[in-house]
Amino acid sequence: MTxxxxxxxxxxxxxxxxxxxxxxxHHCRFIDVGGHTxxxxxxxxxxxxxxxxxxDVQPSPASMGKGGMMSGxxxxxxxxxxxxxxxxxxxxxHTSVVIAEQKIEAVYLAAPxxxxxxxxxxxxxxxxxxxxxxxxxxxVKEPAIEILLRFRPDLEESVQKLRDLENYSSKKHLPx
Numbered sequence: 001m002t003x004x005x006x007x008x009x010x011x012x013x014x015x016x017x018x019x020x021x022x023x024x025x026h027h028c029r030f031i032d033v034g035g036h037t038x039x040x041x042x043x044x045x046x047x048x049x050x051x052x053x054x055x056d057v058q059p060s061p062a063s064m065g066k067g068g069m070m071s072g073x074x075x076x077x078x079x080x081x082x083x084x085x086x087x088x089x090x091x092x093x094h095t096s097v098v099i100a101e102q103k104i105e106a107v108y109l110a111a112p113x114x115x116x117x118x119x120x121x122x123x124x125x126x127x128x129x130x131x132x133x134x135x136x137x138x139x140v141k142e143p144a145i146e147i148l149l150r151f152r153p154d155l156e157e158s159v160q161k162l163r164d165l166e167n168y169s170s171k172k173h174l175p176x
Contacts, residue, residue, distance in 0.1 A: 005038040005144050010159045016105040019098060021091070022147055023111040023119075024138045025084060028091055030098065031144050038144040044094060046087040088118040096124045108151040110135040 007014075018033040028044040098104060107127060111119060113136045123131070132151075139147055149156050 003040040003144075005040075007036040007038065007145065007148075008159060009036070011036070011155050012158050017103055018106040018108070019095070019102075019104045020144070020147055020151065021095060021107065021109045021111075022139050022142070023091060023109075023115060024140045025087070025112065025115050027140050028087075029140060030094075031147065032102070033148060038148060040144055042094075044091065046083060046090075084115060084118050088115065089122060091119060092123055092127060096126050099126055099130060104130060106130055106132045108133050108135075110137055110139050110147065110150065112136065112138050 013035050014033050020029075020031040020033060020038075022029045022031070026046045029040060030042040030044070032039040032041060095107070099107065107130045109116070109119065109131065111134075116134060116136055120134070135150060139150065142150075
């Protein structure tokens with residue numbers, strides 16, 4: 001699903017091919033930025049953890065309480081860690097391919113802190129080289145333009161300065 005958003009004319013043009021990556025622990029959006037256009041071409045989803053109530057699965061000793069009660073935390077915790085690590089690996093591999101194919105010069109990455117650290121742990125050199133900024137937080141559901149402005153507040157400031165100049169009137173702003 002490709003979704004395109006046009007930036008306001010007052011906003012400066014983005015001259016370098018740029019990639020915005022916004023992720024949470026289960027979903028990731030890739031947004032291409034160039035000129036006055038934001039183009040969301042791809043999304044990626046994590047392989048979900050499958051919960052089972054199978055009888056043949058034995059609890060690990062770590063999930064046993066003092067009275068032989070199972071806490072159920074041990075196996076699920078490790079499975080979730082593995083899923084996060086695998087998703088971060090998928091994201092890094094895909095990002096490397098996109099950077100090479102599209103000759104991306106700037107990458108901005110946003111994800112919740114736990115997942116962000118997992119992504120950074122095994123980030124390929126090709127990605128690290130063009131990574132301009134990271135933001136800790138979950139912004140997956142935000143519109144593409146809001147995400148861009150989180151990474152590049154200078155763009156919003158430029159628009160505001162232009163608006164201020166347009167609203168200037170010698171009649172309204174007489175010298176004192």
